[in-house]
Structures are given as structure tokens and as C-alpha cells.
Amino acid sequence: MKEEKQDQKMEEEMMQQLRSKATELLLREEWIESIKLYSHYLSLCQEQLLIFHEMSGTEQVSKLHKSLCLAFSNRAEARTRLGYLSDALEDCDRALEIEPTHSKTLLCKGKILLVLNRYSMASDCFKRVASVELQIGGNCETVHEYLDRCKKLEFQSRTGVLDLSEWVLSGFRGKPPELAEYIGAIQIKKSEHSGRGLFATKDIEAGTLLLVTKAVATGRGILPKPGEDSSDSARLVMWKDLVDKVLDAASKCSKTHHLIRNLSRGEDEDGLEIPVISFFKPDGTDESLFSKEKPNVGSIVNILDVNSLTEDAISAKVLGKNSDYYGVGLWILASFINHSCNPNARRLHIGDHVVIHASRDVKAGEEITSAYFDVLVPLNKRREMSKTWGFHCRCRRCKFEEEINCRGEIREFEAAAERGLDMGAVVVGLEENMRRWMVKGKEKGYLRASFWAAFSGAFRSDKSMRRWGIRIPAMEAVVESVAEAVGADERILRVVVEGLKRNGGGGIVQMERALKLGRGVYGRVLKKQAMKAFLELSRIHD
Numbered sequence: 001m002k003e004e005k006q007d008q009k010m011e012e013e014m015m016q017q018l019r020s021k022a023t024e025l026l027l028r029e030e031w032i033e034s035i036k037l038y039s040h041y042l043s044l045c046q047e048q049l050l051i052f053h054e055m056s057g058t059e060q061v062s063k064l065h066k067s068l069c070l071a072f073s074n075r076a077e078a079r080t081r082l083g084y085l086s087d088a089l090e091d092c093d094r095a096l097e098i099e100p101t102h103s104k105t106l107l108c109k110g111k112i113l114l115v116l117n118r119y120s121m122a123s124d125c126f127k128r129v130a131s132v133e134l135q136i137g138g139n140c141e142t143v144h145e146y147l148d149r150c151k152k153l154e155f156q157s158r159t160g161v162l163d164l165s166e167w168v169l170s171g172f173r174g175k176p177p178e179l180a181e182y183i184g185a186i187q188i189k190k191s192e193h194s195g196r197g198l199f200a201t202k203d204i205e206a207g208t209l210l211l212v213t214k215a216v217a218t219g220r221g222i223l224p225k226p227g228e229d230s231s232d233s234a235r236l237v238m239w240k241d242l243v244d245k246v247l248d249a250a251s252k253c254s255k256t257h258h259l260i261r262n263l264s265r266g267e268d269e270d271g272l273e274i275p276v277i278s279f280f281k282p283d284g285t286d287e288s289l290f291s292k293e294k295p296n297v298g299s300i301v302n303i304l305d306v307n308s309l310t311e312d313a314i315s316a317k318v319l320g321k322n323s324d325y326y327g328v329g330l331w332i333l334a335s336f337i338n339h340s341c342n343p344n345a346r347r348l349h350i351g352d353h354v355v356i357h358a359s360r361d362v363k364a365g366e367e368i369t370s371a372y373f374d375v376l377v378p379l380n381k382r383r384e385m386s387k388t389w390g391f392h393c394r395c396r397r398c399k400f401e402e403e404i405n406c407r408g409e410i411r412e413f414e415a416a417a418e419r420g421l422d423m424g425a426v427v428v429g430l431e432e433n434m435r436r437w438m439v440k441g442k443e444k445g446y447l448r449a450s451f452w453a454a455f456s457g458a459f460r461s462d463k464s465m466r467r468w469g470i471r472i473p474a475m476e477a478v479v480e481s482v483a484e485a486v487g488a489d490e491r492i493l494r495v496v497v498e499g500l501k502r503n504g505g506g507g508i509v510q511m512e513r514a515l516k517l518g519r520g521v522y523g524r525v526l527k528k529q530a531m532k533a534f535l536e537l538s539r540i541h542d
């Protein structure tokens with residue numbers, strides 16, 4: 001009996017030391033080691049608990065329960081710091097099973113849920129912390145800050161209403177506003193272009209947000225100028241950094257891994273599974289449903305090759321960052337967007353988030369597409385670019401221009417536009433031929449978009465405008481048809497803003513048109529007055 005007691009004492013002392021060491025490592029932020037010791041301590045505690053249960057020693061049992069709760073809570077914190085969020089959540093839940101009002105654990109769980117974009121659930125945790133703290137007269141300030149954050153993010157994720165006016169007009173001073181995940185009126189369906197695509201589920205106005213989502217990972221850095229010796233190697237370093245980060249994210253979260261694995265590898269897209277959109281919602285599916293597998297480097301590299309996005313693309317705008325800064329990343333749901341030379345969506349990059357919005361009015365059932373490369377150029381150039389992307393574009397505009405291209409005149413206009421001597425002559429020639437070919441409606445916009453360089457050159461040249469006079473169509477009509485064909489684009493907006501300036505600000509109608517175009521370029525992220533100020537300040541030139 002005496003020996004047994006001594007053994008018991010020694011065991012208790014050993015556990016005490018183990019716990020102290022684990023806590024010390026936690027305080028020193030040595031997360032991996034701390035997790036190891038807590039795991040050891042937890043299994044010893046659980047063994048002891050079994051023994052004590054048999055002996056029904058209530059005081060010992062309740063002491064052990066307290067220790068278990070604290071150990072789970074501390075391991076949750078260490079796991080959170082390392083990014084193992086689902087494991088950390090499990091720890092929180094086990095601690096809360098023992099002590100449902102354990103304030104530290106509730107706070108930790110709330111923070112994890114906030115990172116996982118589960119705003120209402122996070123809010124519930126913070127409310128419980130606030131009520132516990134209120135009872136014991138503790139400080140609730142931080143908890144209320146968290147509650148305010150949850151409220152704002154939950155509203156944004158429900159409505160897609162985002163207001164960046166203050167931040168944009170301050171010249172992007174300070175940190176970018178915190179963004180919530182948002183999935184608008186879209187669904188995934190089989191695409192006419194290839195494989196799957198995103199589709200509008202209702203009529204959508206230009207500027208409306210379609211999707212806000214955080215990158216699985218990004219690789220960023222300052223690149224030397226193209227052509228400089230180190231430029232290629234710098235890109236390679238960034239690419240490798242992205243691959244490593246995506247592998248890390250996939251190995252830490254089986255749902256992320258599963259979603260990445262379902263992305264296209266650029267081949268046999270028509271046979272790919274069509275997932276339901278709710279699957280991509282933060283609380284769409286439980287993590288435990290996905291099997292844990294080690295991600296395969298080769299397959300992740302293939303997937304990134306087809307789906308990674310560069311932030312400084314032609315249909316994107318990076319807000320609040322130095323223009324030398326180069327970024328590449330993976331945004332899962334955005335990867336379902338196909339290319340079209342007749343696109344209707346653009347994106348903004350804000351921190352690690354991508355905000356995708358309609359760049360023109362979209363009809364219910366229409367596919368959401370963006371421009372992977374410059375579409376304000378003739379068909380031949382676009383063909384070259386789509387080849388480097390590894391596909392042959394099958395969009396409506398390409399099909400139409402293929403037929404028109406059979407006529408030799410188009411080549412002559414292309415050559416003349418490239419020489420850039422008299423853009424007015426190119427415009428007048430093209431317009432006369434379009435009349436002869438009976439090109440009408442949207443198709444007129446397609447060809448004008450292909451020769452946008454000639455149109456914008458002519459509008460900007462007093463000499464051209466004087467020489468060709470009314471044979472050059474009105475700028476408003478050209479802008480409207482081109483924006484209808486390719487969606488709003490910064491270059492189109494610039495011509496409009498320059499026109500407004502020449503006319504001393506223009507009338508209300510012109511200003512409204514410019515504002516609509518501005519919403520198409522930047523999305524509805526600025527209030528009307530802020531957008532007006534933004535256009536007047538010509539920040540678009542930056």
C-alpha cells in the first residue's frame with residue numbers, strides 16, 4: 001500500500017514536471033516541442049483518469065479534469081500558431097466538453113472560427129466569453145472588439161456590400177480594411193468554353209460583387225525589370241515559394257487539399273466533376289469528412305500551372321500596393337472562371353483577398369468570364385496569347401472575328417494600326433467596312449475593341465479629329481459598344497475621363513456614364529461621391 005502511494009506520488013511529480021515544461025515551451029513560443037509535451041501529458045492524464053474513475057476518487061478526478069482542460073486549451077493555442085486550425089478546433093471542443101465556460105478556450109475557439117470565416121459561430125464564442133467575464137468582473141474590451149469585427153464581417157459575407165471609400169481616398173494609407181469571404185449570385189456549371197465555369201444565377205448590374213475570397217497562398221516579392229538577368233530567377237523563387245506554401249496549406253487542412261485536387265490540370269476538363277457552390281462556403285462541409293492524405297508535389301505544380309493568378313494581370317487591379325510588387329497566388333473558387341475575349345468580370349486584389357465583380361451588366365444564366373490576357377487587341381494577337389496559355393479560345397467573339405478575318409481588309413487595318421501613323425484613317429476605314437459588311441450591334445463592339453488602340457489614338461489626337469471630323473464616330477457611342485463587348489476597362493475609362501476634362505467636367509449624363517464605367521472597372525467598393533472624387537483626382541492614372 002505504502003509502495004503504491006509512493007509510485008503514485010512519483011507519477012504525479014513526473015506529470016507536474018511535464019506540464020511545467022510544456023507550458024514553459026509554450027511561453028517561449030516553441031510550438032512544436034510544446035505540442036509534443038502536451039500530447040504526452042494529455043495521454044498520461046487520460047490514463048490516470050481511467051484509474052481514478054475505477055477508484056472513484058472525486059477530488060482527484062476533478063483536479064485531473066481541470067488539468068486536461070487547460071492542457072487541451074494550451075495545445076489548441078500552439079496548434080493555432082502553427083496553422084493546424086482543425087486540430088486546434090478539436091482541442092478547443094475537448095476542453096469545452098470538460099469546462100463549457102472556460103474563457104481562454106472560448107476566446108481561442110472564437111479566434112480560430114474568425115480565421116476560418118465562420119463569423120456567426122465565432123460571435124457565439126465571444127458572446128459567451130463576454131458573459132463569463134461580466135460575471136467575474138473581468139475586462140471585456142478585447143472581446144467586444146472581436147464581437148464588432150464579427151458583426152461587420154458577417155454583414156459583408158451575407159450582403160457582399162463593401163465600402164473602401166475612406167481607404168482609397170486616403171491614398172491607401174494604413175492597413176487595407178478587413179474583408180469577409182462572400183459568394184454572390186453564382187453557381188458552377190458545365191461551360192461551353194471548356195470544363196466547368198461560374199454562371200450568374202440572376203441578372204447582375206455592372207460593379208456588383210460576385211465573389212470575395214482569400215488566397216490559399218501567395219508568393220510575392222519585388223521583381224527586377226523584365227529582361228534583367230535576375231528577373232527569371234526572381235520569378236522562379238516566387239513560384240517555388242507559392243508551391244511550398246500551397247503544399248503546406250494542403251497538408252494542414254484536408255478540405256483545402258480536396259478542393260485543390262478538384263481543380264483543372266488543363267486536360268480532359270469536360271470529364272471533371274461539377275461541385276456545388278455551397279461546398280466552397282466556409283461552413284459548407286465538415287473537415288472530418290475528408291480523408292487526410294499527403295499532397296503530391298507534382299500534381300500541385302500542375303494545378304498551380306493552370307490555376308494560379310498573377311495579381312498584376314490585365315483584368316485585375318492591385319489596390320494599395322507598390323507597383324513594383326509582383327504577386328502570384330491561388331484563389332480556389334476564382335479558378336473556375338474561364339477566359340473570354342468578351343468578358344464580363346474583373347478582379348481587385350486587396351491584401352490576400354481577391355474581389356471579383358461584374359465589369360458590365362450580366363444576364364441570369366450567362367457565364368462569368370474574365371480576360372486572362374489583353375482582349376483590346378485584334379484576333380491574331382489574341383490567338384498567340386491563348387496559345388501560350390495552352391488553349392484555343394472558343395468564345396463568341398473569336399468565332400465571329402474568325403469569319404471576318406477571312407476578308408483581307410482586316411489585315412490591312414491591323415498593319416496600319418501597328419504603323420500608328422494616322423489612327424483616324426484606320427478608324428474611318430474600319431467603320432466604312434463594318435457598314436459594308438453589315439456588322440451590327442454587339443459585333444460592332446467586338447471589332448472596335450480589336451482596334452481600340454486606333455480609336456483611343458484618334459480621340460486623343462486633335463489633328464486626327466480635325467482631319468476626319470464626323471467620319472470618326474462619337475466617343476460615347478464607341479465607348480458604350482466596346483464596354484459592352486469587353487466590359488469596363490481602365491484604358492476605356494481613361495479616355496472617358498480625359499474627354500470629361502476637355503469638356504470642363506461634362507454634364508450630369510456624361511458623369512453618370514463615367515461613374516457606371518468606374519463601377520465596372522473597380523466594382524461597387526466606393527460610394528458614389530468617393531468614386532466621383534477618385535475619377536476627378538484621376539487616381540486611375542496611378
Ligand SMILES: C[S@@+](CC[C@H](N)C(=O)[O-])C[C@H]1O[C@@H](n2cnc3c(N)ncnc32)[C@H](O)[C@@H]1O
Binds near residue numbers: 390
Ligand atoms: C483556371 S481554369 C478554368 C476552369 C476550368 N474550365 C475548369 O473546368 O476547372 C483554366 C483552364 O480552362 C480552360 N479554358 C479557360 N478559358 C477557355 C476558353 N475561352 N476556351 C477554351 N478553354 C478555356 C483552359 O483549359 C485553361 O487552362
